[in-house]
Amino acid sequence: MAAAAAEVAPAGAGSESPAPPVCVLVLGMAGSGKTTLVQRLTAHLHSQNSPPYVINLDPAVHELPFPANIDIRDTVKYKEVMKQYGLGPNGGIVTSLNLFATRFDQVMKFIEKRQNTSQYVLIDTPGQIEVFTWSASGTIITEALASTFPSVVVYVMDTSRSTSPITFMSNMLYACSILYKTKLPFILAMNKTDIIDHSFAVEWMQDFEIFQDALNQETTYVSNLTRSMSLVLDEFYSSLKVVGVSAVLGTGLDEFFVKVSEAVDEYEREYRPEYERLRKSLAKAQSKQQKEQLERLQKDMGSVAMESNLLADSSDTSALGPSDLIMTRGTLDEEDEERESDTDDIDHQVTEESHEEPAFRNFMQETRMKYQNRSSH
Numbered sequence: 395m396a397a398a399a400a401e402v403a404p405a406g407a408g409s410e411s412p413a414p415p416v417c418v419l420v421l422g423m424a425g426s427g428k429t430t431l432v433q434r435l436t437a438h439l440h441s442q443n444s445p446p447y448v449i450n451l452d453p454a455v456h457e458l459p460f461p462a463n464i465d466i467r468d469t470v471k472y473k474e475v476m477k478q479y480g481l482g483p484n485g486g487i488v489t490s491l492n493l494f495a496t497r498f499d500q501v502m503k504f505i506e507k508r509q510n511t512s513q514y515v516l517i518d519t520p521g522q523i524e525v526f527t528w529s530a531s532g533t534i535i536t537e538a539l540a541s542t543f544p545s546v547v548v549y550v551m552d553t554s555r556s557t558s559p560i561t562f563m564s565n566m567l568y569a570c571s572i573l574y575k576t577k578l579p580f581i582l583a584m585n586k587t588d589i590i591d592h593s594f595a596v597e598w599m600q601d602f603e604i605f606q607d608a609l610n611q612e613t614t615y616v617s618n619l620t621r622s623m624s625l626v627l628d629e630f631y632s633s634l635k636v637v638g639v640s641a642v643l644g645t646g647l648d649e650f651f652v653k654v655s656e657a658v659d660e661y662e663r664e665y666r667p668e669y670e671r672l673r674k675s676l677a678k679a680q681s682k683q684q685k686e687q688l689e690r691l692q693k694d695m696g697s698v699a700m701e702s703n704l705l706a707d708s709s710d711t712s713a714l715g716p717s718d719l720i721m722t723r724g725t726l727d728e729e730d731e732e733r734e735s736d737t738d739d740i741d742h743q744v745t746e747e748s749h750e751e752p753a754f755r756n757f758m759q760e761t762r763m764k765y766q767n768r769s770s771h
């Protein structure tokens with residue numbers, strides 16, 4: 395049975411080296427059941443002896459019902475951010491995510507380290523969905539994940555609140571916009587099937603006439619628009635992977651993992667080449683930036699020759715744990731130092747000193763002394 399095969403076997407399983415983990419980005423409107431689904435998936439994978447790596451990206455969540463390996467709340471104090479920048483709740487979430495995104499390269503390193511032990515990386519996102527999908531940080535995080543690991547989006551829909559054709563259509567339009575925004579394989583998880591079976595929604599997607607019949611009960615202008623929209627969305631529906639689940643009961647999970655596996659195949663086939671290109675161009679831009687920084691430094695130091703390999707490697711996070719994330723400091727020039735001070739609301743007290751760059755500072759001192767000695771002779 396396909397479901398059994400999907401138990402804990404992501405795409406690529408069976409090959410010699412372990413398959414890279416699959417990043418499952420869970421998105422959906424507030425209250426659709428994202429957190430409950432992540433909790434359920436985590437428990438399910440644990441029961442299959444395949445513990446996932448779990449990341450919480452919601453800075454405002456009060457309580458997490460699952461143990462997160464990386465929790466944005468450990469590193470960015472959402473309430474402090476609101477206070478310091480004079481922001482409301484949504485602005486606070488956006489800014490917290492932006493601060494976190496500036497150090498997402500470290501998150502990537504933690505995931506990479508775990509790639510032989512976790513087959514799935516589950517990522518819970520803020521309820522204010524637009525905060526993630528329409529912010530720069532959402533794009534940075536999605537692209538960072540997808541350019542390294544097979545990644546899929548799971549859009550969670552509250553099926554019990556989508557029984558009116560017009561609400562259903564609004565939800566689908568939203569889903570469609572997210573598909574275009576994230577540019578990743580997309581699974582529609584119709585949640586809360588313990589309240590209502592999702593078959594009515596599947597029929598609406600598969601059979602235009604049935605959807606029209608349901609719409610005939612509505613006589614507003616919106617219903618005419620909805621009629622036209624359902625034709626437009628036909629293409630979107632035809633390529634959509636749909637699965638009914640109950641996050642509370644844990645039903646539909648086997649089929650869920652079958653869909654994830656299909657989505658991973660789709661990622662490998664259609665999305666990976668594009669992300670590889672993106673990764674290469676990012677790496678090129680990064681090395682160019684590093685070179686420019688070094689050149690600037692060299693200019694500041696006068697004619698003293700410097701060897702780049704003497705610079706302490708600020709990217710080495712091997713001694714850190716996920717909770718130390720983001721606090722690593724280590725800048726090559728004052729401009730960067732100043733920029734960093736904007737993130738003072740980040741709780742870096744614990745690790746700040748230990749991760750200063752003593753090697754680099756010593757090097758600067760030594761070089762300066764050499765330079766002074768030379769010019770005095």
Ligand SMILES: Nc1nc2c(ncn2[C@@H]2O[C@H](COP(=O)(O)OP(=O)(O)OP(=O)(O)O)[C@@H](O)[C@H]2O)c(=O)[nH]1
Nearest residue numbers: 423424425426427428429430520521586640641642
């Ligand atoms: N009946 C039923 N209720 C569910 C299911 N999944 C979630 N819920 C309930 O829906 C409510 C919202 O669930 P959450 O998991 O907090 O939803 P969320 O999308 O993470 O919410 P935000 O963090 O606000 O975005 C809670 O009361 C859950 O118990 C389900 O499968 N069936």
